[in-house]
Ligand SMILES: Nc1ncnc2c1ncn2[C@@H]1O[C@H](COP(=O)(O)OP(=O)(O)OP(=O)(O)O)[C@@H](O)[C@H]1O
């Protein structure tokens with residue numbers, strides 16, 4: 075029994091990890107693009123981007139998952155997700171959009187948090203725009219965004235469990251199946267170990283980064 | 292020939308005219324103090340000289356060569372501005388040191404970026420010499436947050452000097468400091484004046500301005516009300532506005 079459960083949970087863990095990694099891979103850079111969009115000097119673009127951010131951050135990810143997965147089939151009478159891994163792709167799309175919006179707000183705070191005086195000091199010293207970005211402001215931004223980013227990324231670990239609403243058997247779903255089939259609950263506690271280990275590792279990682287950047291203020 | 296000549300400089304933000312018809316000149320080795328009440332446009336003037344603001348009218352000449360001419364829009368590329376602003380150095384009221392670099396690296400960063408070919412050890416030695424002049428040799432490896440305000444401002448002065456600007460500008464260099472720390476910064480500026488550094492100092496330290504400067508400008512509401520030697524401005528001001536301003540400072 076133990077091995078059956080372990081095997082099944084490992085499959086669920088694979089799905090959860092896939093969602094986690096792919097979401098980070100795409101939403102980290104996309105978030106930066108959205109951040110620049112929301113700060114654009116072209117006002118209509120900034121307004122539109124901020125509206126999108128507001129909608130995405132103001133509604134549950136679960137709702138967004140359902141709409142993105144079921145929406146196309148029902149509206150366009152053509153289910154764009156009707157290929158073998160379509161479910162997973164739809165899930166990643168929803169997660170990426172959602173997390174990119176959250177990250178964009180954090181990036182923006184980091185960018186705007188570096189005082190204008192820092193850039194001006196660089197300008198007065200004859201630095202080019204790219205020298206100012208790479209040598210002066212970048213590291214200060216990174217330092218500012220690490221704590222909120224680590225919170226968000228740890229939330230993502232746990233949010234992957236939402237994928238079950240579009241019938242992806244992530245780890246909790248895999249554990250829950252044993253309640254119905256075998257009447258046992260311990261696989262659910264088993265899944266908790268996965269989350270605790272993931273969150274523990276990430277916490278160690280981010281603490282290390284924060285410590286590395288603590289030499290300046 | 293004057294090292295700096297400012298002719299009919301104008302600056303407005305929207306409808307607000309902040310600088311009106313500003314003209315003055317400065318000789319090499321002179322120290323010029325600019326005094327005036329809050330909002331009179333002193334900071335804006337320094338920012339215009341350092342190309343942080345673009346004037347709406349007028350000209351700026353260095354050694355007789357125009358480096359800025361409001362009528363000529365051709366020469367405003369980033370690259371050219373970058374070169375031209377190096378005639379000036381600027382020390383900010385709020386220091387604006389780079390927090391992630393040590394005192395020495397703050398001083399040498401821009402020099403290293405501009406002279407990629409030069410040996411780093413040579414640049415560092417120059418930086419150390421500058422810090423020594425500021426009385427900060429023992430603080431070279433400290434980060435800004437480990438330094439007092441007065442020490443930070445002295446690092447900022449060394450950083451500006453490292454690029455050997457023709458004219459060093461100070462915008463209220465001691466206003467952000469506790470009274471007991473202003474002395475050490477003023478001492479450094481005084482030493483620079485004695486070494487014939489060409490400087491423009493915006494300050495509210497009247498007795499200091501009177502002591503160190505060769506020339507004083509009093510500004511009010513965006514115009515130069517009075518300019519001349521410290522004697523002229525502090526002892527025999529010709530305008531009522533100057534007298535009123537000075538009496539408020541108990542001179
Ligand atoms: N970026 C800006 N946009 C709009 N108005 C500005 C801007 N910068 C300065 N001003 C205005 O220009 C005027 C002059 O400001 P400035 O900072 O040059 O005065 P100051 O003489 O340096 O005063 P202080 O002694 O308080 O430093 C003020 O009325 C200020 O509100």
Ligand SMILES: [Mg+2]
Nearest residue numbers: 333334335462
């Ligand atoms: Mg000012």
